Amino acid sequence: MARSNNVRGPTSALTEFLKESGITPTTIARRVRTRQVEQPAPVAGPSRQAENDESAEADVAENDEPVEREYNSDNLDEDDEVPLKKKRKLTKAAEAKLKAQAKAKAKKGKKKDDDDYSDDGSDEEDAYTALSKMWKDETKPPNGSLIECSKCGNEFSVTQYTRQAPNGGWLCHSCLKASGVDPFKKPAAPRKRKPLTEKRNVTHFEEHRLPSLANMCIKVVSSHIDDVEALGDIGSMNLDSIAKAIAKDRSLTPENATLFYDVQNTNLTLYDATNLTPPSLCALASLNPNLTTLRLDFCGRMDNSVLAAWNKSLPALTRIELLGPFLVHASTWQSFFESHPKLTGFLITQSPRFDVKCIESLVENCEGLTELRLKEVGKLADDFLPHIKKLAGQLTYLDLSSPGEPEAVSNDALTDLLTAVGAGLRHLDLSGHALLGDGFLFQGLKPHTRQLESLALALTPELTDAGVAEFFATWAGAAAPPNPPLRHAALGRNPELGGAALAALLAHSGAALESVDVNGWKAAPEDVLNTLGARAPRLRRVDVGWCREASDWTVKALVEGCPDLVEVKVWGCQRVTANCPRKRGVAVVGIEAQNFV
Amino acid sequence: MADDLAMTNGKNPEDWIRLISTDGYSYLVKRKVAVMSGTLRNMLNNDFAEAASNTCPINERGIIVEKLCEYLQYKYTYENAAPRQDGPDFTDRIPPEIALELLVAADYYET
Numbered sequence: 001m002a003r004s005n006n007v008r009g010p011t012s013a014l015t016e017f018l019k020e021s022g023i024t025p026t027t028i029a030r031r032v033r034t035r036q037v038e039q040p041a042p043v044a045g046p047s048r049q050a051e052n053d054e055s056a057e058a059d060v061a062e063n064d065e066p067v068e069r070e071y072n073s074d075n076l077d078e079d080d081e082v083p084l085k086k087k088r089k090l091t092k093a094a095e096a097k098l099k100a101q102a103k104a105k106a107k108k109g110k111k112k113d114d115d116d117y118s119d120d121g122s123d124e125e126d127a128y129t130a131l132s133k134m135w136k137d138e139t140k141p142p143n144g145s146l147i148e149c150s151k152c153g154n155e156f157s158v159t160q161y162t163r164q165a166p167n168g169g170w171l172c173h174s175c176l177k178a179s180g181v182d183p184f185k186k187p188a189a190p191r192k193r194k195p196l197t198e199k200r201n202v203t204h205f206e207e208h209r210l211p212s213l214a215n216m217c218i219k220v221v222s223s224h225i226d227d228v229e230a231l232g233d234i235g236s237m238n239l240d241s242i243a244k245a246i247a248k249d250r251s252l253t254p255e256n257a258t259l260f261y262d263v264q265n266t267n268l269t270l271y272d273a274t275n276l277t278p279p280s281l282c283a284l285a286s287l288n289p290n291l292t293t294l295r296l297d298f299c300g301r302m303d304n305s306v307l308a309a310w311n312k313s314l315p316a317l318t319r320i321e322l323l324g325p326f327l328v329h330a331s332t333w334q335s336f337f338e339s340h341p342k343l344t345g346f347l348i349t350q351s352p353r354f355d356v357k358c359i360e361s362l363v364e365n366c367e368g369l370t371e372l373r374l375k376e377v378g379k380l381a382d383d384f385l386p387h388i389k390k391l392a393g394q395l396t397y398l399d400l401s402s403p404g405e406p407e408a409v410s411n412d413a414l415t416d417l418l419t420a421v422g423a424g425l426r427h428l429d430l431s432g433h434a435l436l437g438d439g440f441l442f443q444g445l446k447p448h449t450r451q452l453e454s455l456a457l458a459l460t461p462e463l464t465d466a467g468v469a470e471f472f473a474t475w476a477g478a479a480a481p482p483n484p485p486l487r488h489a490a491l492g493r494n495p496e497l498g499g500a501a502l503a504a505l506l507a508h509s510g511a512a513l514e515s516v517d518v519n520g521w522k523a524a525p526e527d528v529l530n531t532l533g534a535r536a537p538r539l540r541r542v543d544v545g546w547c548r549e550a551s552d553w554t555v556k557a558l559v560e561g562c563p564d565l566v567e568v569k570v571w572g573c574q575r576v577t578a579n580c581p582r583k584r585g586v587a588v589v590g591i592e593a594q595n596f597v
Numbered sequence: 598m599a600d601d602l603a604m605t606n607g608k609n610p611e612d613w614i615r616l617i618s619t620d621g622y623s624y625l626v627k628r629k630v631a632v633m634s635g636t637l638r639n640m641l642n643n644d645f646a647e648a649a650s651n652t653c654p655i656n657e658r659g660i661i662v663e664k665l666c667e668y669l670q671y672k673y674t675y676e677n678a679a680p681r682q683d684g685p686d687f688t689d690r691i692p693p694e695i696a697l698e699l700l701v702a703a704d705y706y707e708t
Contacts, residue, residue, distance in 0.1 A: 210671075210672055210675055210676050210684075211687075212703065212708060213665070213668045213672075213687075213699065213703035213708040214700055214703040214704050214708070216687055216688045216691060217691060217696045217697070217699050217700035217703055218700060219688055220688060220691045220693050220696040221693070221696045221697060221700065223693075224693040224696070227693070231693055231694070231696065231697060238701070241701050241704075242697055242700060242701060244704070245700050245701055245703075245704035246700070248704060
């Protein structure tokens with residue numbers, strides 16, 4: 001323990017933390033001293049009062065600074081008077097811990113180098129609050145004592161500027177200066193730990209990247225946004241591709257969003273509205289008063305105030321599509337429906353607050369509703385469905401996929417719903433309903449659909465291979481004008497399904513299929529997969545990911561058999577190699593064996 | 598140089614690549630400069646006709662292609678420069694008249 005130089009060993013995380021927070025033995029000692037002198041009377045009453053007031057206030061106003069609240073909650077049982085704005089304070093528990101540590105250290109130190117402490121006066125000190133000995137340089141003789149210089153041998157008196165020699169002795173002033181050390185130099189400030197973010201900087205990425213050309217263009221556009229002349233004739237260009245390019249960099253801001261605004265606009269699509277704040281979303285509505293169709297992706301910052309403003313400023317709106325309106329409350333949705341009775345399309349994804357009252361209000365107010373998407377809605381449950389049933393006959397698009405609770409909606413309720421609305425549906429998405437089983441196919445889909453073109457039943461583990469196969473085999477004969485073949489079939493992530501289901505699907509819908517997703521049909525045999533190309537010549541997009549039997553021959557059949565093919569996904573198909581056939585315009589995505597460059 | 602070779606898939610980084618605009622202007626840039634664009638890199642590093650002829654048709658007007666080449670050269674020059682040795686600000690060289698068109702092109706060519 002005796003130190004011959006100034007090197008300090010590692011300290012515990014707690015010690016580091018306390019030091020960072022400005023809590024050192026000196027401050028503790030000062031506090032102990034003041035405590036011994038006078039014990040301030042507890043003034044808990046008023047200070048607690050103030051804290052309570054503040055926390056109550058914080059509950060009301062959500063935008064209050066969280067930092068302050070955190071501070072208060074730390075301090076609830078503080079009973080000595082502290083100014084509220086003090087930087088940081090220890091809780092009682094932490095203080096006790098610290099003291100215990102100090103005590104332990106003091107004890108340890110004492111045991112080990114007893115004789116070093118003839119003068120430290122620890123006897124008078126309360127052992128419990130005694131300072132840790134590690135903070136002082138214990139080997140140094142007290143100031144004023146006469147010792148011999150370890151270099152020149154002269155006797156000199158120790159001062160606070162006396163420094164240690166490398167060999168462990170002490171140097172007199174002149175020797176110290178001669179050795180090149182400035183005795184009056186203040187000791188270097190204790191090294192502060194770097195913030196964690198800096199420490200975790202991953203250096204595998206290029207640190208010094210040039211801004212991309214797209215980024216710079218957006219900057220130029222943003223800075224000239226008010227100068228109509230400078231930007232040239234925007235009308236002649238494809239605004240949609242500009243919107244996509246801007247969205248890709250997440251650089252749509254309140255400033256440059258006005259590029260897409262126009263009083264005459266009836267149609268507006270913004271692909272990434274993350275940076276649009278509530279006021280700018282309100283401005284969007286007032287600058288495009290004639291909108292009939294509005295689509296906003298990633299509109300997470302939209303809140304009640306926005307929808308309330310839209311109630312007044314978008315009178316013509318008929319179709320709205322929102323991705324991620326998390327913050328909108330149920331009551332605001334209801335007032336929105338009341339002020340937009342002309343809505344025919346209401347499509348939202350991800351809303352944890354949309355509840356049964358909202359769907360009730362929607363159905364009541366918007367009598368012409370034909371498109372409904374409640375995707376990834378947290379509260380979706382059986383009691384939503386009776387309200388949706390009232391839209392029978394008019395609903396053409398229904399998407400209730402990925403409910404917050406996969407088992408919230410029962411097979412019977414879904415079957416019942418289809419009985420009512422099935423006849424008019426063109427698009428149906430009930431992916432992610434864990435209770436949906438074969439019974440739904442036979443009692444819901446088969447007898448009641450007349451014009452379904454697009455069916456999505458992904459992640460529905462109750463479906464069986466034999467059931468799906470039988471359903472497709474007998475669907476055409478189920479009704480007088482039979483349901484036409486499907487154009488889009490998304491039945492992915494159903495590992496139970498296999499060859500029989502796929503063969504039956506192709507026999508029923510093959511001629512019309514434009515996109516098919518059989519992702520995860522791991523047992524589908526190769527010979528059936530290889531018929532995809534021949535039996536479904538109109539295919540554009542195919543996902544055969546995780547169909548373990550898919551091979552280069554599957555891809556070959558698709559590439560040769562489908563002239564309109566655009567994309568084939570083969571993620572997880574280990575038998576598809578880099579040598580699989582390609583064609584211009586066809587993207588084969590996810591080849592595992594491929595060397596990525 | 599080793600970096601250049603890796604980027605050009607082993608082909609000579611000093612080759613000239615011809616970029617042709619829709620209105621018939623041709624621009625010659627070195628291969629090592631052209632591959633600064635992700636899209637052009639894919640074109641030139643695979644077995645496409647563009648790779649065989651070292652010629653890439655660019656579906657933009659001449660003035661856009663010119664600015665694109667200018668940026669690729671700028672990127673090649675300054676991307677590997679020592680940190681803190683910032684090059685000139687390219688933003689000043691983009692005329693606002695073509696900013697939107699250039700934005701769409703830049704997006705497509707992954708620059």
